[in-house]
Amino acid sequence: MTMTRTLPLSPRRQMAQRALRHRGLILSGAVLLAIVLIAILAPVIAPHDPYRQSLVTRLRPPVWLGGTWQYPLGTDALGRDMLSRLIYGARVSLMIGLISAGVSMVIGTVLGISAGYFGGRVDSFVQYLINVRLAMPVILVALAAVSLLGGSLLIVTMVMGLLLWDRFAVVLRAATMQVRSMEYIAAADMLGATQPRILWKDVLPNVMSHLIVILTLEMAHAIILEAGLSFLGLGVQPPTPSWGLMISEGKELLLFDSWLIMIPGVALFLLVFSINMFGDGIRDVTAPEGRN
Amino acid sequence: MAAPILSITDLTVDLPRGGDRPHAVEGLSLEVAPGEIVCIVGESGSGKSITSFATMSLLPRSLKVSSGRILFEGRDILTLSESEHAKLRGHRMAMIFQEPMTALNPCYTVGDQIEEVFLSHTDMPKAERKAKTIALLEEVRMPDPPRIHASYPHQLSGGQRQRIVIAMALALNPSLLIADEPTTALDVTTQAQILAMFRDLRKTRGAGIMLVTHDFDVVAEVADKVVVMQKGRVVEQGTAEEVLNRPRHPYTRQLIDAVPRRQAEVTQDVSGRPVVLRVEGLEKIYRVPASFGRAAREVAALKPASFELREGETLGIVGESGSGKTTLVRAMLRLIDPSGGQVFVDGRDIASAQRSSLRSLRRDIQIVFQDPYGSLNPRRTIGDQLVEGPVNFGMSRSEAMKRARELVRIVRLEEEALSRYPNQFSGGQRQRLCIARALMVEPKILVADEAVSALDVSVQKEVLRLLAEIRDRMGLSMLFITHDLRVAAQVSDHVIVMSKGEIVERGPIAQVFNDPQHAYTRQLLAAMPGQGWEVPDISTLPPVSA
């Protein structure tokens, strides 16, 4: 028998093709890329120093509300340029998302994959850990921890990282259990592959798509959670220009200078929205069967 | 002959665009008369199930009938509205599906689900519904109908569930019964009972039955008329006697030629050869720990089993689902830890080996699994997966690659296959790649665990032939695990029959098949379908122009 008929594409090329056809993914990817570029290029494109205060030019409105082009998005209560803070804020918010989700990913993945792969007592123990973690109210514990330990960027991200691993563990446990029962795992075992090698070469690549999807979800979750902590006054410390903190700072004048919270609010919304859309897109592309 | 109840003319069903062909079914015409069993035969993808779904108006949303007529009791059902058609379904026409395990709603009792047929089509009072349901349960020979009536699907076996589905289908005495591979998922003994039931129904109920199957033995067992389909088209139809014994179309001939023959092609005497594998008292016991209100207990999935495998021998292990044959294989290979016994390969015991020394022991014994889709890692290239074994055992990657190229040729694929991913191959091709992968480490023993069960007959035949060839060429010994007696007969030298975790009979193939000692073996052999049919030797048939 020969293979003359047209071949299906390789998984990677199939994915690439589906990705290119997925409008939501392309669109949200473009927005994310733009935000990442803005974050990286912040020093180049920001018109002002985001920390530079000017008490005589406080609360200047944005251009479309009668402001000047010197401060296109206006200035905040300390006379700092909103646009520049927004640009630098992209760095902070992305970093919060990445580091928190990264920490939870490591914890959750190790736990989830061990539980799913080894089963038995390891699984019972991990399930118990997951239950304990889920039983603890995230915001409450995060608030308590941050209030007791102080609110630096590092502490906030670490606390969130230590709290948001549950979804990784739950999903990867289930996915690994499924992969574990596949016969290619038994085949690799028969062919003399060591367990770390099986985990690395056979299990991980096959749960990777779940991992990436959860990673995006948890990034979004962490960013929103940090904004919530900042709102309650226990997030990252000023003058760090995190978008959550900017909303929190602007909320005082919500009823009067609403653009102070609208601008960072919209930016935050756009970021979280794009991350979620992107995650949905990745799920559609990597596991099209999961969609319907 | 009575007027047909079902008459399909020139039916064409379109596939969604972008598939490998434009139509699922193209220009199909057939008729089903009352009291007649019409079998539609074909391999997977031939469009045989689509035909039955179109008749029941159960086509998936993505498939559309583009032309043709389906006359049922004089009405073209393609022109009926959904609700009009719903009135016919379950009432005048009924259907039985392939997979009994999932065909019933897990949330309701089976009684409830049968009664729903009466509820949907009649205004029968509750008591009568129940009485009729109990009667139906009796008719499909369910034990203790009142208890079954109150049972949930998960409390019943697959065969029992299939009877429930049949009971549902029979509830209102439909004039047309459509059965889509109704016995494929069942054990051979259950299959025999269900097929017998169909034969009875034809007589007692006078219904027309359209039975979709891939198995010519099933056809031989029950069919009055046969329709052979290939890639959406009917290639041949006629009476069962005609088609089975004097097939005219080359495709039909090819299919019939591939039907396993129930006897070894070549039998060899292996008694004098050295033993390569000796299994002694291998057993597996699951301990169900004590829990609330229940003491700890033990379930023997495999009772102590012993056998030997000699060089160049093929040993068949036959049994129905739950017979313990898979447990035997897995315990033997230490994919699960056995509870007792020894497995000697080359004088070394696998069963008691340390994890670390297990690797080198396993090198001599490799396995090919059943599921061609699950046994290759979808995220790694074929080449990467093929060299895995040799590299793990210390061979250099380039050396291993050289060997991989050689083996790919041996399993009759091209070298480019190595750089491709599993999804780019068909089921048969994948199974050959799995064989190649197993052979990469030059094992002495190859275990084939239902290795051809998921394949179409024609592909199955090729893979079997390949296995035999490799065995002879490389001097392998083979353990061939299967539920299919015909396949076992065809490839094995010796055979072991298992039932309920126990070896009940063993011996040379001819002896076991012709003179079975154990009641269970006799029962199994008796249940084989198509025994009245002597598969014709295609080469003796007159040539036809294709």
Next chain:
Amino acid sequence: MSTMSRILGSAALVAMLPLTAMAGKSDDTVRIALSKDLDSADIYFSSARESTVFGYSVFDALVERDLKTGEWVGNLAESYEWVDDLTLEFKLRQGVKFHNGEDFDADDVVFTFNHFSDPATGVAMPNTVNWIGSAEKIDQYTVRVHLKAPFPAALDYVESALQIYPDQYYQEVGPQGFAQKPVGTGPYAVASIDPGRGYTLKAFDGYHEAGPRGKAHIGTVEVRSIPDVNTQIADLFSGAVDFMWQVPEDQAQRIAQRGGYTVTQAPTVRFGYLSLDAAGRTGTKPFTDIRVRQAVNHAIDRVAIRDAFFAPTSEIINSICNPVQFGCEQDVTTYDYDPEKAKALLAEAGYSDGFSVDFYAYRDRQAAEAMAQMLEEVGIRTNLTFLQYSALAEKVLKDEIPMSFMTWGSGSIADVSASTSKFFDGSAIDDVRNPELTALLRTGDTTTDPEVRKENYSKALKLIADEAYWVPLWTYTSNYVMASDLDFEPTPDEFVRFFDMSWK
């Protein structure tokens, strides 16, 4: 989406707000929003202003200061007399009843003074009562209070910190029972109370009208804790709130611009300062050098910060006290805003490249950030950390605060003994530990002759300024926003007297 664009498209949301009818006058209920909450209705166990405010309306003290004349007048006492430096005698008013009908007499006073000055009781602010030696019943309407040492500010504490409790009832129900249903003699009786959430007061019919306060004008006072100032304003605009105070300057200005509400300011005793670890007890060296402390003083543009964030009525101060306080000398060494000079001083002290320091604050975030920025400009890199007040207080005790932006309300006591003297008393929290300074202040605190007191405080404050120990910043004014039909004159002590409120 149109809402979004409307919200985004208008500078001020209130521009499109309808003016809502006021509800308060019609049902004779004034609705008051509180940013913080009443932590305990047993006011001796709270250090929060909210409980003092509550106490002013529900209880009476023996005497109170007439805010117009500055003279002491009797309330529950008809008169008082300094028998000697250590003895105060009160003649009590007769015929006064508690809200529960219990008669008021000397037993209540003696119990209140003796019970809460007992260290075993563990009141929240021991310094307000620890000057009391004992109280003694002379007859049913005469009480003598014996002081441990001469204490000129005694009457201030008698007014603000020693509200009289009913002895029988309190002993009967205990502190917890009392916190849930407090009983006093004040113009308002507690109708319901919900710790942390708010409370409702009803005018007390049986109030002793002869006292300086007179009967309450408004029938019902509903006080609710609404933590978010926006929610407060939203409620104000929709008529659900009639009165709010401590409104941030920016919001107060906007509400005033919008019109329809009365926006007034009143000075307060509160003032702000930067504490510097001049004694080096935290292990931070730079502030032990006077030149560095002077540099910090020169680095901060107090006027610019005041103009940006505080009312124009906030005063820039030169001493670590509020000018309204007795003995608060303002004629001391001053340090102008001069960043160049600050840099030069730092260079002189060996910090030409500046230094880094932890900087703590608990309120006025924007002002703190502005100061951090100004310090940064002269080379002092701050690591600004916000903490809850209690957490900050804990760190002070542990010697972990090298520099902090603090404010001090002096318990509304208009006397330096309640401010400066508390900071430099040589105790664990003293940043300076200068025995000479501590001695000067102690003399001021314990002498009765006003002139001698003034002289000592003046010397002390001059010393602090010369040494530039801390950085005096500004005084605070409080913004009051109320419905236009509400009549109320805020007082500088920030103790909102509900019984002074009336409808126009």
Next chain:
Amino acid sequence: MLRYLLGRLGMAALVALTVSVISFGLIYMAGDPAVALAGENATPEIIAQIRAQHGYDRPIAVQYLDWLAHALRGDFGVSPYFKIEVATLIADRLRITMTLGVLGISFALLVGVPMGVLAAMRPNSMIDRAALFIAVVGQAIPSFWFGLILIVLFAVNLGWLPASGADSWKGFVLPTIVLGYYATPAIMRLTRTGMIEVLGSDYIRTARAKGVPPRKILFKHALRNAVIPVVSLAAVQMGFMLGGSIVTESVFALHGAGYLAWQSISRNDLPTMQALILIFSLFYIIFTFLADALNAWLDPRLRD
């Protein structure tokens, strides 16, 4: 079924015990609780006195067991900030939070489930895409921001609903929406996925082959099966909501347990903080247990 539930109960008890250790231990992360309690004007003598008075000088394990023994009897001590029994304080506040939680989850279910069903009936249709879009948008809006905007819109501009307070049902409308909308997308997605899976299942095909009317297939056969995982999710979300009520309650000045939690955190009110973390966790544990029980009732496979 009993065995299944007993197994779950065992796990629940173990989890509850662990959470109690954590919530007790969390407080010790901060350092000396006596110093925190002493507050302003604290002197070393006062701190020592407080330490002895509250028994903070005993070994931690002893303190924990003592605390647990009291907690089991519903005695969480006296709040040093509010000066009354923590149990009384919380019992009162919980009513509002529970009301809010029940309303919030009802909102999420009433919006999420029908939306999910509609979307699943026609996958990839306009309705489906719209529902998914709304879900993604919903997940991206920070709830405090959403709350503030609702206040501006409905309380300040339109004047329909109060901005704060729980005096009448009106006060619960906006908080319910803010609390509920965040759980809606998850419920909608799960309903949708479940329905799509169920609608494609063999037993739905069987039901259609029996001629069961489409409406009955949808509600009797499909929804019943699809709703099983939604029950678990709703329980989990309800648990999260109680915790998440911190933000909502502080925006709308609702004096429930969530707001109390925030107050106790900012006031360093340790006994209240401990009790609330424990109680919120217990609620989560109880909800998920009830969901397990409900699932066992809904799904006969779990009964044996």
